[in-house]
Amino acid sequence: MDRFVIKGPCRLDGRVAVSGAKNAVLPLMAASMLTGGTCTLENVPDLKDTRTMMDLLAGFGVVSSLSRGVLTIDASRISSFEAPYDLVRTMRASIYAFGPLVARFGKARVSMPGGCAWGPRPVDLHLKGLAALGAKLKIEHGYINASAGKLRGAEITLGIASVGATVNVIMAAVLAEGRTVIENAAREPEVAELARALKGGGAKIEGEGTSRVTIDGVAAIAPFAHRVIPDRIEAGTFAAAAAITGGRIEITNCDPSQLGAVIGKLEECGARIEIAESAMTVTGPERLSPANVETGFYPSFPTDMQAQIMAALSIARGTSTVVDRVYPDRFTHVPELCRFGAKIARDGNVAVITGVEKLEGAPVMATDIRASSALILAGLAAEGETTILRVYHIDRGYERIEEKLGAIGASIRRVKE
Ligand code: UD1
Numbered sequence: 001m002d003r004f005v006i007k008g009p010c011r012l013d014g015r016v017a018v019s020g021a022k023n024a025v026l027p028l029m030a031a032s033m034l035t036g037g038t039c040t041l042e043n044v045p046d047l048k049d050t051r052t053m054m055d056l057l058a059g060f061g062v063v064s065s066l067s068r069g070v071l072t073i074d075a076s077r078i079s080s081f082e083a084p085y086d087l088v089r090t091m092r093a094s095i096y097a098f099g100p101l102v103a104r105f106g107k108a109r110v111s112m113p114g115g116c117a118w119g120p121r122p123v124d125l126h127l128k129g130l131a132a133l134g135a136k137l138k139i140e141h142g143y144i145n146a147s148a149g150k151l152r153g154a155e156i157t158l159g160i161a162s163v164g165a166t167v168n169v170i171m172a173a174v175l176a177e178g179r180t181v182i183e184n185a186a187r188e189p190e191v192a193e194l195a196r197a198l199k200g201g202g203a204k205i206e207g208e209g210t211s212r213v214t215i216d217g218v219a220a221i222a223p224f225a226h227r228v229i230p231d232r233i234e235a236g237t238f239a240a241a242a243a244i245t246g247g248r249i250e251i252t253n254c255d256p257s258q259l260g261a262v263i264g265k266l267e268e269c270g271a272r273i274e275i276a277e278s279a280m281t282v283t284g285p286e287r288l289s290p291a292n293v294e295t296g297f298y299p300s301f302p303t304d305m306q307a308q309i310m311a312a313l314s315i316a317r318g319t320s321t322v323v324d325r326v327y328p329d330r331f332t333h334v335p336e337l338c339r340f341g342a343k344i345a346r347d348g349n350v351a352v353i354t355g356v357e358k359l360e361g362a363p364v365m366a367t368d369i370r371a372s373s374a375l376i377l378a379g380l381a382a383e384g385e386t387t388i389l390r391v392y393h394i395d396r397g398y399e400r401i402e403e404k405l406g407a408i409g410a411s412i413r414r415v416k417e
Helices: 022-034 048-060 092-105 124-132 163-173 189-200 232-245 260-268 303-313 333-339 369-381 392-397 401-406
Strands: 003-008 013-017 038-042 063-067 070-074 107-111 136-140 143-147 155-157 179-183 204-206 212-216 225-227 248-252 272-275 279-283 292-294 319-323 343-347 350-354 363-365 384-389 411-415
Touching (some): 003 369, 022 038, 022 092, 022 189, 048 070, 048 392, 092 107, 092 124, 092 143, 092 163, 124 136, 124 155, 124 163, 163 179, 163 212, 189 204, 189 225, 232 279, 232 303, 260 303, 292 303, 303 319, 303 333, 303 350, 303 369, 333 343, 333 369, 363 369, 369 384, 369 411
Parallel strands (some): 013 248, 038 225, 155 179, 292 319, 363 384
Antiparallel strands (some): 003 411, 038 070, 107 143, 179 212, 204 212, 272 279, 319 350, 343 350
8 A cells, every 4th residue: 555755844836737526527427327329528537536437337338448638438338237335335426326327227236335434424315316216226235226117307305415416316317207306406516517518418407506406308318528627626625735835836727716615715814815717826824824614515615625724724823613514524634633733622523723833744544535635735734754654545536646746846755565
């Protein structure tokens, strides 16, 4: 298992380009199974999760290939309908196979995704949505088995504005008979992105990006070609990196309009942010000011940026709070940040961070994608050497992060084992 060795502190300075969005590309890859031909996606990040999704699709008989950011996916010869435990447990987004398989073939067998390092992550809303469209579901031996004739449109109100459930229902509903209305749909840009790509293949969808999405089923979805949006969380992570190191980073190939809450919070902490159409330049202050952060559904502050802002706040001048309203248990980074000398006390979904003057390099362990990037940020700001174990978590969601950070002044190297 690889590890990262970081020598800090450093002041990052330079330009970095953001890759395509992991959370946009995964549903698009699954959605390609709705077509009987070859879809093409551009600006695709070469991530471990992208490769896992390619493996999952290969298991169904889908042939895909990724080269220089272009992913082609040929879904013309699907012959298996099972998403096995071994893949689903490494990437929960495997559940995205469910909607397309049930809609196009009337059957699917998908392993139940388990919990996460940071708590339970149910899929009940995905299942309720599919059941409302007419799928018959049975959970047996850790697998969800679905069978269905032609799906029928329905009115579905999601109890929680879940990204995954909205995505799965949209993918199923595009081939259902009649109209589906999703109330309390997730408004995340990645959901709107999926709808736009499907519309490129002839789907009839309205209201994407709002909490009411209407889908009028069509007989078939044609193969689509689509360019993937930039990863707003990667962009936010670089912004936090500029803030925590007191550096200056020009972040290109990003969409600042999707980062309002993150930009607002970093500005509150004293960062200066100049915004252009598809770039932004973030300059960190000498010392950050404290802030109170609450995560929520888009356009609120994203839970996927919670760990990174906490790392930054750990060296702010004063006391901050971080509340995670989306995933109340998502705090595995807290004890690891404390190993750097951060002072963080957690009570339920609230963390109280008493800013310290400086962090000290330490051996730490990555536990999930975003917690890992918070550890990198802390390592960049900390004095001395930091070793981060289990970087495969980082590789799931950040493309060549050590190269990107190395090019703007970080001393970070990957040690292969
Ligand atoms: C997606 C993102 C993830 C991000 C999260 C929240 C992908 C691949 N992953 O995850 O990076 O952190 O959105 O922005 O895009 N819930 C239920 N029942 C369900 C589904 C969800 O109770 O059936 C709850 C969850 O426990 C959580 C909340 O709804 O509290 C939001 O989860 P959801 O939006 O579904 O997250 P994911 O789609 O899994």
